Amino acid sequence: MQYSTPQELRQHFRQRRRQLSHLEQQQASTAVLEHCHQLPEFSLAGNIACYLAEDGELDPTPIIDYCWQQKKHLCLPVLHPFCKGHLLFVRYESNTLMIPNRFNISEPQLECARIVPLSDLDIIFTPLVAFDSLGHRMGMGGGFYDRTLAPLYRNSPEQQHKKVSVIGLAHDCQQAEKLTAQAWDLPMQKIITPSAVYTPEQPPQRIKHGSEHP
Ligand SMILES: Nc1nc2c(c(=O)[nH]1)N(C=O)[C@@H](CNc1ccc(C(=O)N[C@@H](CCC(=O)O)C(=O)O)cc1)CN2
Numbered sequence: 001m002q003y004s005t006p007q008e009l010r011q012h013f014r015q016r017r018r019q020l021s022h023l024e025q026q027q028a029s030t031a032v033l034e035h036c037h038q039l040p041e042f043s044l045a046g047n048i049a050c051y052l053a054e055d056g057e058l059d060p061t062p063i064i065d066y067c068w069q070q071k072k073h074l075c076l077p078v079l080h081p082f083c084k085g086h087l088l089f090v091r092y093e094s095n096t097l098m099i100p101n102r103f104n105i106s107e108p109q110l111e112c113a114r115i116v117p118l119s120d121l122d123i124i125f126t127p128l129v130a131f132d133s134l135g136h137r138m139g140m141g142g143g144f145y146d147r148t149l150a151p152l153y154r155n156s157p158e159q160q161h162k163k164v165s166v167i168g169l170a171h172d173c174q175q176a177e178k179l180t181a182q183a184w185d186l187p188m189q190k191i192i193t194p195s196a197v198y199t200p201e202q203p204p205q206r207i208k209h210g211s212e213h214p
């Protein structure tokens with residue numbers, strides 16, 4: 001499969017996941033929750049960031065329902081109101097007031113007291129458009145997760161003893177042979193699909209470059 005630009009590749013994988021039937025989507029979501037049960041980090045996690053599915057993304061609703069049952073704290077991404085291109089993670093409960101963002105994705109109404117700092121999260125489940133077996137991620141193209149999670153890869157002393165797991169959730173049809181890593185791309189520790197849990201042996205390192213991003 002030859003695609004000359006990342007945009008073409010993105011369109012190709014977005015179309016693939018949109019073509020899945022409702023039943024295939026449901027079965028995929030259930031299978032992914034089953035894989036989560038096998039992960040010790042999931043059983044141990046108290047604070048988990050997830051997302052609401054859009055555009056054929058792997059729907060994490062069963063994970064969300066399970067977390068609520070288990071009294072785990074859940075958050076969803078909210079577009080940062082001032083810091084362009086960044087996300088905040090905000091507490092999400094069954095009665096949370098939801099508001100559509102500019103991409104028409106529902107997000108919790110922003111209340112400062114309900115923002116959860118990155119350092120308090122145990123797992124961040126990310127949506128993705130395509131992934132490869134090395135843990136590279138291609139998203140919707142806004143760079144939101146890359147910018148927001150960049151501080152996790154700076155090896156600050158606090159991060160050395162408390163590591164947040166960044167886990168991509170995807171359909172099998174979103175696996176690409178090889179994605180070209182960009183300087184800003186964040187590595188994922190795991191990718192879970194209905195048929196497999198990928199753990200890149202050595203998660204790809206963030207490529208260092210001169211002017212560090214915030
Ligand atoms: N479910 C979900 N929530 C998420 C993300 C995501 O990828 N999936 N994001 C991950 O970053 C953030 C939102 N990022 C997004 C970036 C682009 C588009 C999108 O649909 N772009 C359209 C153009 C729309 C426009 O410009 O108005 C497109 O590409 O067709 C959607 C979400 C936060 N929340």
Ligand SMILES: Nc1ncnc2c1ncn2[C@@H]1O[C@H](COP(=O)(O)OP(=O)(O)OP(=O)(O)O)[C@@H](O)[C@H]1O
Nearest residue numbers: 138139140141142143144145146147150184213214
């Ligand atoms: N840490 C960062 N600092 C500044 N700009 C960034 C950073 N990460 C990404 N970007 C910018 O965002 C743009 C989109 O990045 P990319 O195509 O990797 O997004 P994506 O991972 O597909 O999207 P998303 O994370 O929103 O799902 C890039 O062109 C890059 O300029």
